[in-house]
Amino acid sequence: MSPRIAVVGASGYAGGEAVRLVTAHPDLELGAVTAGGNAGRRLGEIHPHLRAVADVVLEETTPEVLVGHDAVILALPHGHSAALAAALPDETVVVDCGADHRLADAAAWDAFYDTPHAGTWPYGLPELALADGARGRDALAGATRIAVPGCYPTAVTLALAPGLAAGVIAPEDVVVVAASGTSGAGKGLKPHLLGAEVMGAMSPYGVGGVHRHTPEIEQNLTRAAGAPVTVSFTPTLAPMSRGILATCTARIAPGADAAAVRKAWAAAYADEPFVELLPEGAWPRTSDVLGANLALVQVVVDDRVGRVVAVAAIDNLTKGTAGAAVQCINLALGLPERAGLPTIGVAP
Known part of the structure; x- marks a missing residue:
């Protein structure tokens, strides 16, 4: 059975891009899609381009809806991810597209954000070249909490x-x-x-x-x-x-x-x-x-x-956000890193 992936904040641009990529992924299954004020609406009303899942209804964002998924993509505004992630099982792969868990320095967070520092998760930029010769991906295989970089x-x-x-x-x-x-x-x-x-x-x-x-x-x-x-x-x-x-x-x-x-x-x-x-x-x-x-x-x-x-x-929504989230899920779940991720653009 393919891993089931929930997308939180699916009515936004990043969430919609995550739904697009998960839906087309050969090894993943789209599970619940959730939203705040748009809960109860059909996905196709908000993202008409997502034809294959147009009739899927956006659910309320609650831990009860998300429990049971293999991975959850959080496409939420900054400051909204930490509490929800804390309510999910430790074994669930949670990938946060917001800023909440990116910074290691709490003082740096406090200087730029107006919510408490939520802690630091493994940083989801696999290609990051590190001073010791390692790469960012070395910390992602098997991880259950991953912070997607900013665009x-x-x-x-x-x-x-x-x-x-x-x-x-x-x-x-x-x-x-x-x-x-x-x-x-x-x-x-x-x-x-x-x-x-x-x-x-x-x-x-x-x-x-x-x-x-x-x-x-x-x-x-x-x-x-x-x-x-x-x-x-x-x-x-x-x-x-x-x-x-x-x-x-x-x-x-x-x-x-x-x-x-x-x-x-x-x-x-x-x-x-x-x-x-x-x-x-x-x-x-x-x-x-x-x-x-x-x-x-x-x-x-x-x-x-x-x-x-x-x-x-x-592309700030693909490699800059949702594509990075799917790439990290691939690594965390032991799937081929390239699976479901296009490298060919669209022109003109």
């Missing part, structure tokens, strides 16, 4: 971690400017996300080191470098529904050159099914990863200023 941290970490782990970039002066589609802000109605406000415009937000993903990015890059890393992170809103393009720069380490930089990224991702280092001269585009559990990466050295430039593109 921006996924793109930025995959862009920069190989260079920090290999020691070819310096940790002291890392600058990131990243553009995201509007779905990253969730499905709630917000005036600044109306089509009339977004179309034809790009705008920065969370400027000045205040975006909540900043400590998570620094945590990941510190683990890669084996030394503290500080990041200047500026997110921007782009007139597209899905996708993240992260442009990241850092000083090249003394003694490193363009060949060493290229070698570090090539070695890090040579055997990774969901991260691709593009051929020299080709650049990542968000349109090429639409709907795919894939990160496209490119890296070059700007010799004139002595900086490495690394660029990554992901």
